Amino acid sequence: MYSAKEAAEMTGLSTATLRYYEKEQLLPPIARTKQKYRQYSDSDIEWIKMVQCLRMANVPIQSIKKYIALLSQGGKTMEQRYIMVQDYITDIQEQMIHLKNALALDKNILNGIAD
Numbered sequence: 001m002y003s004a005k006e007a008a009e010m011t012g013l014s015t016a017t018l019r020y021y022e023k024e025q026l027l028p029p030i031a032r033t034k035q036k037y038r039q040y041s042d043s044d045i046e047w048i049k050m051v052q053c054l055r056m057a058n059v060p061i062q063s064i065k066k067y068i069a070l071l072s073q074g075g076k077t078m079e080q081r082y083i084m085v086q087d088y089i090t091d092i093q094e095q096m097i098h099l100k101n102a103l104a105l106d107k108n109i110l111n112g113i114a115d
Helices: 004-013 016-021 043-054 061-072 074-114
Strands: none
Touching: 004 043, 016 043, 016 061, 043 061, 061 074
């Protein structure tokens, strides 16, 4: 079991972000000590990393909540979750194209300035 500080260090997130994820029900219920301190398990850390990955892909909180709701229903939602993930991948690929185009444009502008 890990303290909130240890979980934050392991995931690279702040303890405030971990509390926010919990408040928004993006995480399963986190165990507490007798003193009411949060205790994160290895499973919780993996869950946090999944949410973190989705956030890094610019997936909105509401979409993550929908994904988690489907996930909690088990295997019967596998196809719906697969479709959601494929949509996220498509969005990321489109973002990458736009970013590459922006970089190319910036490079051309900088070359024009240097000439």
